[in-house]
Amino acid sequence: xxxxxxxKVAFLLVPGFALMxxxxxxxxxxxxxxxxxxxxxxxxxxxxxxxxxxxxxxFPFQADATVGDTGAAHMVVxxxxxxxxxxxxxxxxxxxxxxxxxGALMAGVSGGxxxxxxxxxxxxxxxxxxxEHLGAFREEFPHLDIARTLFEIDRDRLTxxxxxxxxxxxxxxxxxxHGEDLAAAVHAWFLQSEVRGGSDRQGMRPEERWGARNAHxxxxxxxMEQDAESILSMPDVAAAAGISVRQLGRLFRAQLGAxxxxxxxxxxxxRARRLLRQTSMPILAVAIACGFQSASHFSRAxxxxxxxxxSVSRRGGGTLPAAPGCPSLRNTESDMPDERVFRNIxxxxxxxxxxxxxxAAREATDADNARLKDIQVxxxxxxxxxxxxxxxxxAGQNPDEATVxxxxxxxxxxx
Numbered sequence: 001x002x003x004x005x006x007x008k009v010a011f012l013l014v015p016g017f018a019l020m021x022x023x024x025x026x027x028x029x030x031x032x033x034x035x036x037x038x039x040x041x042x043x044x045x046x047x048x049x050x051x052x053x054x055x056x057x058x059f060p061f062q063a064d065a066t067v068g069d070t071g072a073a074h075m076v077v078x079x080x081x082x083x084x085x086x087x088x089x090x091x092x093x094x095x096x097x098x099x100x101x102x103g104a105l106m107a108g109v110s111g112g113x114x115x116x117x118x119x120x121x122x123x124x125x126x127x128x129x130x131x132e133h134l135g136a137f138r139e140e141f142p143h144l145d146i147a148r149t150l151f152e153i154d155r156d157r158l159t160x161x162x163x164x165x166x167x168x169x170x171x172x173x174x175x176x177x178h179g180e181d182l183a184a185a186v187h188a189w190f191l192q193s194e195v196r197g198g199s200d201r202q203g204m205r206p207e208e209r210w211g212a213r214n215a216h217x218x219x220x221x222x223x224m225e226q227d228a229e230s231i232l233s234m235p236d237v238a239a240a241a242g243i244s245v246r247q248l249g250r251l252f253r254a255q256l257g258a259x260x261x262x263x264x265x266x267x268x269x270x271r272a273r274r275l276l277r278q279t280s281m282p283i284l285a286v287a288i289a290c291g292f293q294s295a296s297h298f299s300r301a302x303x304x305x306x307x308x309x310x311s312v313s314r315r316g317g318g319t320l321p322a323a324p325g326c327p328s329l330r331n332t333e334s335d336m337p338d339e340r341v342f343r344n345i346x347x348x349x350x351x352x353x354x355x356x357x358x359x360a361a362r363e364a365t366d367a368d369n370a371r372l373k374d375i376q377v378x379x380x381x382x383x384x385x386x387x388x389x390x391x392x393x394x395a396g397q398n399p400d401e402a403t404v405x406x407x408x409x410x411x412x413x414x415x
Contacts, residue, residue: 003038006039006040006041006042007040007041007042007074007075007177008042008043008044008071008072008073008074008075009026009029009041009042009043009044009073009074009075009076009077010043010044010046010070010073010075010076010077010099010104011025011026011043011044011045011046011076011077011079012046012047012048012067012076012077012078012079012092012095012096012112012115013045013046013047013053013054013055013063013079014048014078014079014080014081014084014087014092014111014112014115015047015048015054015082016054016055016056016080016081016082016083017053017054017055017056017079017080017081017082017110018055018056018079018081018110018162018163019055019056019057019059020162020163020164021079021081021109021110021162021163021166022055022079022109024109024163024164024165024166024167024170025077025079025107025109025166025167025169025170026043027167027190028167028170028171028173028174028186028190029041029043029170029174031186031189031190032174032178032182032186035182035185035186035189036178036182040177040178044064044065044070045061045063045064045065046063046064046065046066046067046070047063047065047066047067048066048067048089048091048092049066049067049089049091050063050066051063051066056081056082067091067092067095068091068094068095070095072099072102072103072104073099073104074104074105075104075105075106075107075173076096076099076100076104076105076106076107077107077108077109077112078096078106078107078108078109078112078113078115078116079109079110079112080108080109080110080111080112080114080115081110081111081162082111083111083277083278084110084111084112084114084115084133085114085133085136085140085278085279085280087114087115088118092115093115093118093119096115096116096119096121097119097120097121100119100121100156103156104156105156105157105158105173106121106156106157106158107157107158107159107160107169108122108127108129108158108159108160109159109160109162109166109169110129110130110133110160110161110162110163111129111130111133111162112159113127113128113129113133113137113159114129114133114137116157116159117137117140117141117144121157122141122144122157122159123143123144125144125145125152125154125155125157126145126146126147126152126154127144127145127146127147127152127154127157127159128146128147128148128149128150128151128152128159128160128161129146129159129161130161130162130163131148131161132274132278133274133278134146134148135271135274135275135278135289136274136275136278136279139275139279139281139289140279148226149161150165150168150169150196151165151166151168151169151172153169153172158173165196167187167190167192168195168196170186171183171186171187171195174186212251212255212256213255214251214255216241216242216243216247216248216251217241217248217251217252217255217256219240219241219242220237220238220240220241220243220248220251223237223240223241224237224263224264224267225267234248234249234260234261237260248260265301266305268290268291268292269290269301269302269305269306271290272286272287272289272290272292272298272302272310273302273306273313275289275290276310276313276314277313277314282381283295283298283310283311283314284378284381286310287310288344288378293347293348293351293378294371294374294375295374295377295378296370296374297374298310341382341385341386344378344382345379345382345383348375348378348379348382349379351371351375352372352375352376352379355368355369355371355372355375356372359372
């Protein structure tokens with residue numbers, strides 16, 4: 001029986017890729033060749049342009065090809081780190097789509113999932129990405145089925161969190177291609193004590209990270225981490241953890257030295273900082289996405305925690321420039337989903353009416369008046385966003401179905 005030819009694996013190395021993630025993905029293939037005594041895999045490094053691959057630690061090395069100059073591969077592995085949201089090289093995305101249409105397995109390592117999603121190659125597939133990019137990834141691609149797992153293999157799409165998770169993903173690839181025995185031998189070669197499954201969670205568990213010794217508190221912390229917009233109230237979290245609100249409050253103070261509200265605000269602000277650095281979302285949109293209803297409250301809390309304003313973090317993070325107010329039409333990739341815009345409009349309008357009633361009854365405080373001004377600014381900016389989307393439709397630029405729906409709703413909502 002004739003031996004199968006080696007499987008060709010193309011590694012697309014985006015400038016700033018993590019060397020550890022790349023090594024964790026390519027070294028198992030080398031080990032499989034060595035341990036089997038056969039050339040089972042043949043790999044080559046591809047770069048968007050030029051002839052050098054540039055990892056995050058420096059030490060550039062010679063690439064084998066640039067995108068567009070390669071033939072079909074059996075598997076394409078995209079390695080990206082740093083701020084993958086900034087990478088929008090059209091030629092690379094076209095090349096990825098072409099490889100996908102030709103039947104290649106398409107894999108994203110660490111931030112590589114960003115490029116696969118931007119190329120439209122993760123639609124209808126379950127996927128994952130490094131936790132640092134998770135918030136920005138969900139904001140830009142709300143329609144995707146995104147999990148906070150080590151790796152995901154959904155038919156012909158593979159994604160992993162990066163780092164050593166690539167070792168575990170490639171174990172699954174080798175097992176599928178050449179059997180579990182060879183995959184186990186490769187695993188032992190790299191001194192790994194266990195094979196981690198794709199469904200294992202990324203990073204440390206809450207009880208390890210926060211020193212939570214109580215199982216109920218650990219469960220509450222887990223729920224809060226998953227509640228990206230901080231929608232759940234303290235009673236909601238307590239119920240999910242199986243304890244009373246009073247017990248939960250005592251556990252926070254005793255084991256974390258903080259209140260529930262203080263801890264939740266810290267989670268919200270940490271997420272806001274990642275979004276400011278990794279996306280071009282306007283600062284107002286970041287505030288709303290992280291559960292803040294007041295721009296001034298967000299700014300004050302942010303300065304107190306990080307000792308710099310949100311705008312300074314935005315400039316320091318090297319992100320794309322954002323237009324003031326709501327997202328512009330040139331920046332729709334990082335817009336809030338329409339459903340969230342309308343949900344915020346409804347909530348803000350309800351609060352605005354309540355404050356108007358207090359003013360009419362001469363019961364409004366200075367804080368109420370300041371809050372009313374914030375609400376009116378935020379409402380104006382939300383409506384501006386929806387008007388821009390309507391203008392895009394009227395100009396015949398083929399907005400997506402959600403945009404058309406939002407434009408029609410604007411006509412009736414303000415009419």
